Amino acid sequence: MTSESSSHNSHHRLLQAKAWIDGSAIRNEAQSKQTTKNSGGHSNPNYDCLIVGAGFGGLYLLIHLRKLGYRCRVYEQGADLGGTWYWNRYPGARVDSEIPVYEFSMPEAWKDWTWTEKYPDWREIRRYFQHIERVFDVKKDVEFHKKVVGAQFDTVRQTWNISTEDGQTTNARFFLVCTGMAAKRYIPDFPGLETFKGDIHHSSDWPEEGVDVRGKRAAVIGTGATGVQICQEWAKEADQLTVFQRTPNLALPMRQGKLTAAEQKARKSTYPDLFRYRETTFAGFQYEFSKTLTFDVSPEEREAFYENLYQRGGFAFWVANFGDLLYDLKANREAYNFWAKKTRARITDPVKRDLLAPLEPIHPFGTKRPSLEQDYYEMLDKPHVKIVNVRENKITEVKPEGIVTSDGVLHEVDVIALATGFDAVSGSMMRMGLKSTTGTLLADEWKQGVNTYLGLAHHGYPNMFFLYGPHGPTALSNGPSSIEMQARWIVDAVDKIVNSGLKSVEPTPQAEKLWKEKIDSLSDRTLFPLADSWYMGANIPGKKREQLSFAGGLLMYEQDIRAALENWDGFVTVS
Template identity: 35%
Template sequence: MATHVDAIVVGAGFAGLMAVHNLRKQGLNVQGLEKAPDVGGTWYWNRYPGLHCDVESVEYSYSWDNDLQQDWDWTERYASQPEILKYAQHVADRFEIRGLFAFNTEVTGAVFNETANEWTVTTASGDSYVARWVVMATGALSSPKPIDIPGAASFAGKTYSASEWPTTPVDFSGKRVAVIGTGSTGIQLSTHIAKTAKELFVLQRTPSWSVPANNRPLTPEYLAEVKANYPAERERKKQSMDGLGLPGTGKSALEVTDTERTAYFQNIYDNMSPFTLFGSFTDVLVVDEANQTISDFLGAKVRERVKDPAIAEKLIPKSYPFGTRRTCLDMGYYEIYNQPNVHLVDLLESPMKTITPTGFSTEAANYEVDVIVYATGYDAFTGTFKTMDVIGENSANLRDVWNEGAKAYLGTMSVGFPNLFIVTGPQSPSVLSNVVVSIEQHVQWITDCIAYLTAQGFSRMEATQEAQDAWVAMNNEIGQITVHRNSHSWYMGDNVAGKPHVVLPALMGVGPFRAACDEVAADGYRGFTLAK
């Protein structure tokens, strides 16, 4: 027998915890559903060694409760996975949110009843829940790409996936290890494994830019200063382009001297968040020549850090503009290539042929390893919806609709799927921002919207085709006037075979996106059709 509630929230990460908390405060009967046995979302599932956040810890936290942000003390500049998970667990306990979730509950489908204007959500255990409103807080980076390398199933050694890491420590001492992938995950894992492995083979197809984290413990004096300034700084950053409020020169990269520009980049490299590079000069994300100045600077840094010039050149990205793939933080990544036990396998130079029972083969050589670690990335934005059947109007499956390109008006609702809200969905800033700031904005907008609909007696809300098309077209147009026009990364869906090329994150910036959403709400939710 189905359980009837007012609202369902799928996911118990940062977005899901806040959504459930907000909806309960409105007096709604809300049910949270979470596949994992605990809260934390991506910080529960991703627990591989060396994992740290790339946003400073004092910023990667909620702002919606001042007592919470005053009471919690982060221990280091860039928090590790255990500390972030501990924070999520603290929030769940502090605000008594756990009891509103059914854990170990995997959602397999949702069907919209067009007569009752309700969703029936089903789970792997056969349970079902019925609600007027559904909030999908499943995250933009929560579904790993399938392993599609020939021969993968034949490997006789140990295999590990970064997104499904064991809860017990893995000892790589004396082992020959292959790490496949050199995005953020692969960089952090390789840096950790290189410390103890007998041999480490890092398999790289497309190199990533990486900047030193310069991680350090946080002093009581620093934390006190941050907390004293939290109210004003949080508000300022909500209106910024990146959700971080990082400084810039206000000048073109091409109007200053080479010496001035290099000195500015060096200060960022040594002392600041690497994301400061994105707004360092007004044109670095728009003009190719200006963008190249960052690549030239970072390329020189790689050559300084890696002793072998040939290896250094292979580690320097040359096929895409800076900022169009995720820029990574590292704690000694490039230096591992100065160790005799670490070997770079360049898959552009010699493509992968197959995984073998004893290792892997490229077109140039055969390699024997004891362990293979997959750090091959995510099916961003759409992956989770490929694992469930979300059936909207006219029996349309969201998975099939998004096979033509993932699209959502304001990043939160896709045409043909009424009453289904997506947190940080396609065409929202999400992955191009401090995602916690974007989560808070989106969740607050969604839950305020549900409060409005409930108070006004509306039972149905759906995005119009015209509004969605205009929103997606605007985002694509921004992509064409920025260096993203030359990009073929997971930001565009290009890391997954057969996935359509479409600009997935909103490129307008956090502050302008917030203003656009607020304007839509103030205008009676323009672009949506409301019905009683």
């Protein structure tokens, strides 16, 4: 491919991405197609359960609802299974939860499967989903390249009418949304972005063939999880790498390692206990916060405790730390000081040291999700890597030759990676054209703040359940842990509705109000509101700043949702 055609394709992909975000234009076009097709007398597909998304959540629901005899269909926008792991194939993309905590708990899924690494990359996770296909035969009930652009519940017929971009309308008794927390990519509106003559890609819209930066000047905008992973790889390949950092990533050592089939086989007898245990922890991992508080021990004991967690790697230093880490600012500062000391020792350049691990924290440790790194700080310490502090020196425009900052400097680059994240947690549901029974758009309802009941349902949307979205443990948990917990509840709710002769259920506004108060109350006890994070919706201009996840831990969450299901507390039922 010539550089000219590559550049053209890159710009085309970027424009597609921007169009993908503009749900209103797509929705209007799809509704026009739908009217034409329906008026032609074609019958609509009809299912018991229409599931959106073929990642962990959608496939868990499909497998378990199908076992109970329900007619299910999964609509997936991508071309294959995997959900976020279909879209995320950028350099260095890998999961940040250690195996086996990051996989399905069903014995059929793990008994004949082995991983090669503690933290698998995107290719291996894709192979895992193909293994799920071989074991459960899921693809026969999945339609790919199928994008939902509108849905509304018909209160007369007691069924959902779901519109897809191809102009089809599907009817289903239950509408189950499993679009995940990071399905709506965010591309900042940098002036001149479309004029850049080199390659430019968002991390979630990466070419299958990859992007070659050897011999080139590369730029990465953003230093969240994707930015860290791209920087680690590109710093090894590019002639020059410019990293545009707004907030330093308080990243932790991954301690990656190879796994053998023999050692996994030896451990598999413990898997059922491990999968049960992960749901009793705060965040769904294989470890839990200590019951000891930071200042209950001597400085020497505290240092030794920190060192042990740090050497263990992964998220141990975050969610197996002292019990007051996320609740007491003074205690949090002790942990931050230890992290900064360990990290600064890895960086030789004094300017970069202060940019990457400042002595004064910009936000409390752990109130933004720490990324797991392998050699991030060593790579950014290299002479051919430049760090631009966009907190003080903002990006003002993009020109054909590169990126201009507020000091007037043009940073000439050949390739740009947009590691600018997502309209996370609530954004994916707001772009689907969902309408309440009264005709209001969910996107409009949630503009001034998200409302749900139990992080599973919403008033005005009968028989619609969702998971790994707003007001569940979502961003504060290991994905499969909270997904399976919520999915089991949805399976039980569907079965209970059908077997008890109910037509539909939906939450009351009062129940949603009380749940929102609980979300805020739990969050306000923590340090999370002190950081401008995507946890709080603060990464998207104009988005309401609010806690989007349940901050009480998985055990409390399951107790709450199970209690509500017992007698449909907080729900209106239609017989």
